[in-house]
Amino acid sequence: MIDASAALGHVPAKTATGLRSIGALVFLVFAMAFAGLPEKAEAQSYSFSNVRIEGNQRIQASTILSYAGIARGQTVSAGTLNDAYQRILASGQFETVALEPRGNTLVISVTEFPTINRISFEGNRRIDDDVLGQVIESQSRRIYSPNVAEQDATRIAEAYNNAGRLGAQVTPRIIRRGDNRVDLVYEIFEGGLVEIERIGFVGNQAYSDNRLRRVLETKQAGLLRAFVRKDTFVADRIEFDKRVLTDFYNSRGYVDFRTTSVNAELARERDGYFLTFNIYEGQQFRFGAITTTSELSDVNVDEFQEALRVRPGVVYSPSIVENSIARLETLAIRKGLNFVRVEPRITRNDRDLTLDVEFALVRGQRVFVERIDIEGNATTLDRVVRRQFRIVEGDPFNPREIRESAERIRALGFFANAEVNAREGSSPDQVVVDVNVEEQPTGSLSFGGAFSSSTGFSLTASLSEDNFLGRGQRINLSLSGAEDNRVYRLQFTEPALLGRDLEFGIDVGYIETDNLNANYDTELLRFRPSLGFPVSERGRLNLFYQAESVNMEADYENLVDPNVPSVTGSVISQEADLGRVLTSSVGYTYTYDSRINGLNPNAGYRLQFGQEFAGVGGENKFIRTSAKATAETKVFNEEVTLRASIEGGALSFSEGTSRVTDRYNIGGSIMRGFSPDGIGPRQYDDTDGNNVVNDALGGNMYAVAKFEAEFPLGLPEEYGIRGGVFYDIGSVWGLDDSLAVGANGILYDDFSLRQVVGLSVFWTTPIGPLRFNFTKALEKEDRDDEQTFNVSISTRF
Template identity: 60%
Template sequence: MTKHTEALAIAKGSDYGQIRKFFVAVFLLISALFVVLPTVASAQSYNFGSISVEGNQRVESTAIITYAGIERGQPITGGQLNAAYQRVLDSGLFETVEMVPTGGTLVIKVQEYPTINRINFEGNARLKDDALEAVIESQSRRVLNPTVAERDAARITQAYSEQGRLAARVEPRIIRRSDNRADLVFEIFEGGVTEIERLGFVGNQNFSDRRLRQVLETKQAGLLRALFRSDTFVEDRVEFDKQVLRDFYLSRGYVDFRITGVNAELSRERDSYFVTFNVEEGQQFTFGDITVVSEFDGVEALPYLEALRLKPGVTYSPTLIESSISRLEKVALRAGNDFLRVDPRITRNDRDLALNVEFALVKGPRIFVERIDVEGNTTTLDKVIRRQFRIVEGDPFNPREIRESAERIRALGFFGDVQVNAREGTAPDQVIVDVDVVEQPTGSLSFGGTYSTNDGFGLVVRFNERNFLGRGQQFGFSFSTSSEIKDYGLSFREPAFLGRDLSAGINLSYVETENSDTRFTNTVGEFKPSVFFPVSEYGRAQLRYTLQNTSMEINSGETQAGSIIDQEAARGDIWNSSVGYSYIYDTRRKGLDPNRGVLLEFAQDFGGVGGDYQFIRTTGKAIAETKVWYEEVTLRAVFEGGALISPDNDSRVGDRFQLNSRVMRGFDPYGIGPRERAADGSFDDGLGGNFYAVARFEAEFPLGIPEEIGISGGLFYDVGSLWGLDDGVSGTGNVLYDDFSLRHVIGFSLFWDTPIGPLRFNFTKALKKETYDREQNFDFTISATF
């Protein structure tokens, strides 16, 4: 063998050796796997022929086995056994769970949670136990679950947070009792109210902080912070205020208004917030060109344009757009164009700061209302809700009308929540309207007190039910008494008489007046049925019948033989039977300008439809008011007057007019006008008058005091006269001031809106009066409800 051949043989032998070692190693590894794998598999696989449960007292063994989900004789893995353990634990019935495999038997060992013996709340004063029990999930005689108890503690904390007590803490405690029972105690630290120390605005140029704060529901804390709840910080209320603020600006023409953010900074002591609204007002826009174009075949635009009340130059408001669309759609319905829709197209004129509006008359889809479903009304009858719709099943579907109907349902005040939605019906051209409501209490019983300079202290009791027997009817009873007046009243009103927009009602009243400025007591019992109905967009009319019994009695020891008052009282009871009407036109709340409006009232009553007394009584009133100086000052002018004509010259003092402080300030009741005065001064009787005319001019304004205190001021100037008596009375030699004679009064008012009721203080000075007029330089009134 050569050296070369020998070397090659050695090399080959070496390679074969390495290959042989490799195969041996692989063989050993595979053998090991075959040995080990079955061992591991057998360690994680079970097959139980029987299952037993230990430690359970209340929960049945079969229920626990059901929770576990393990079947006898079926193989399960270790992962499945662990999942069974978790299912039993997640049932919330056991403190501990243990699963012990013992040969072919699975032993499930459990320790049950105790039963709740009682639930106590400790440390709560602001929220009562009943209110907290309604919040939590845990209940007595149920299984105590610590996880649920922790959730209950969080719920209680949230309830306090909604009350503005962000520092409140709640700790659940478990006190063990015998027989596997336990008391669950929530230890509560209520903390103080987290108030809004300062409520401010950044970026407002056209309205002051004071004016904007009046818009918001949230208020900032003031001197009377202990009596206010609206000054606590509630996040949901702030979100609502953001929308209210947007609506405020949009209704005044600021179409580009934006709220860029709201900063709520909590003080270091966590007892107050500093809230700031960052706003961008933009420019104020007015209405520009108002046009109507018809894209509906056969429909002319001119009648619709003539129906519009909207005029160029009026401050822009989305509400006016909506009301104009509603007006045009009503015109279309009267013309028989059921599927006509109004599409407002708005274009900006930035140079003139105007918005041109084109109302396009377009043809809407032919969709009909299949039916209206009402749910959630447990007390209120279906018909009360359905009559708020101007459409019925089978009518053309109008989305705007559905939205307006939803608003009318909410305005009833019978429901805490109202949801009105439309969905597709049984055919593509059919729509089902779903109305879901949540009932809320509609009855109230209130007790209150009053005080006025004229009438003294008084007690007031009122009961009112706005949804009587679920029929939407109003029923009320009131009782008020003071040192000089006793007033009892009973009323009933059906707001949809005969299923129409016709309000019919009956009022019964009994009033007994014994004024300290008079020598007689006047008692009036009255029965008055009436009906109200609309006659225009802003006008309503009333028709009424009045049956009245009037009695006059001279107070004991104050008889003055031969005096006019004594002669009138000697006539005894008088029955008055009359019919009358009233017309009221009011644009102060729904007119084109939210800051300006007028109220016009005119009424007449005709006596002599039976009874003992014939007369014609006519009264009228006109009010014009506006807001100026960034809407912080209200200017108001009031003109009113009346005339009483009695053909038989037989009116009495209770029939004639008298100017109290609500009509003309600065004088006592019966303090001005015709009066009979004895030459020796033994008596001085105000007689009232057959005619009166009064003009009142007043301004209400802030005083620079923080608005959360609720104090504002006013200046007023009243001028008026009360005059005229029947022919048989005015000729008496002792009668004074029977002729027209103006009195002039100036004064200052303080208005205080307190939590216990509104207070009003009037300080007056008569610039011109007659010698025997009875001046009243100070008048104070309060009305509180508890």
């Protein structure tokens, strides 16, 4: 076709004038011809006796005809043909489509989309191919779709955005191969990392910015930003942080708290965000009057009132109210009062900033659990999920119990996602509980390392499975080796023996020690089955049997002459002469933890008491008693953490003789400032002049009290560095009379206190928590093995 305007530009003016006259004449003729046509024109219609498909290779002709929706002999209009064209094209199977009437034959010509031969990613360094492969929908050996490829590019860009790379660009390209195949390539420009440089708060008075930043899931970029994965701006994470902040304040009595807005400002250089939470704290409320009422005539209200643990004056928390409701409903079930619901009715008193809570017992709907359906558990057995419910089919339906069961299922750690919902069953008074879970890996193979300035480096390897054979059982095989010890240990735990809250465990271990700080080596083999169960709401009892075989050998190879009398007559050599000793014992441990359903989320204590009775066979007969009490609280608006612990033990032999492997050897973590066996009774002998015996013997009794404070140092929270001070006081003393009388040079057998003060630096790093202790002994004995500096690290990689 010739462009008329372009052609006119190349002719003389006189010729152009003539052409315009001819054009006007032609226009007049056509106008007269169209004026003679009828006012209405009939739409063109077609009827085909045959339909021919051309160009299809993989797609059946019948499938294309079904897309078109045109039957042979059917009279169709041009509009119908256009609709058929759109339907075939919308199927997503064809790159081009053409419909051409040829007499009585309709020819449908198609060009199929190619098949994807392989998918590759280019330019990605920060996100691996395997991760990106899970993001996209396109797959090899599937039909290529440009729309899907573009959607995949958007998903990849979103993955980079969530990783803090807002400038990421993704372009899908194809490389055509033979046999109508293509290679799909996603070209990726990752762009720079945009981190959160600063998180601030406006409107907070009760809690500092540092305290609130520790609550958030989002973190500031710090010194170790290369290892931090939560210092990038993610909109969904911000929404989660808003909920977390609300829960944090509500649990501390600030019932009016709200986040008014969140401002995210991009730096001028577009390399960082400044995030600001605008909040309104309101006033802190406490519990006022706590009452219990009932709309049911057969309920003793006083009995329910006595079951409540919350008292007036306690800082208000929704979790305390929920726990109280659960306690009352559980009491109602124990008394056979079905379909009783507890409604909290709260009265606000702004004058004295209290909330009066009335727990009203009302009659609920008569609804029963018809059945519990569990889906998605490909590995985990149904019974593992069902035992998280305190109800079974036929029991009265309790919405609160269903919610708590859902939390217990999620707490198992077996599922990436767990949803528990209730729907109407076969009748209005029946409910079906649907449990939909998504399995996740529960096994792990881990390698780790640890370092302590007292014991040196050690390596560990652990193979564990938390859901063994889908039965909810835990099994762990661990190996560790250091310069002075090697540990091989196998543990098995059944958390619900016989379908009840009975935890059965077996612990088998083999330990070899080459003591660098003592003149003896040991070889220990232990077998310990146990059974644990609750005895109260916060108390738990653990029963165990233990068979232990210990072989002890004297090791004086570091001395100039290991055969001098002063060495061979030492306490260690006498105990080593006993060789291998078998001890068979039974015992129990009782634990009480106030943090279980506790009223104060910032404070708690834990009590532990246990005894071991040896003499059930074996060669020794003794009683070992131990006790420990620990407490922790947060003060100064939760900026400072105070900890205290008191522990002690006593060992009493009635048959046999105690050895250093039986007695208490303390120091290290039990009492800081000394090596692991740095204090207590000790044999010291240097009569030869060249050979010095300085053996730590341990003691039959010990007592230690530790006090510690942990506080911020004013450094940015993202550095993860906090400080601490501590004070330890304790002693280990007492030997068997036979040892004390028959050996020379026994020191510190009597009770004598050691006191230590110290400074700590806590550093939370991506490779593990570091702790540096600097200590100074205020009171010690001359032969104690003091340790003025200690650093420890424990991690898995």
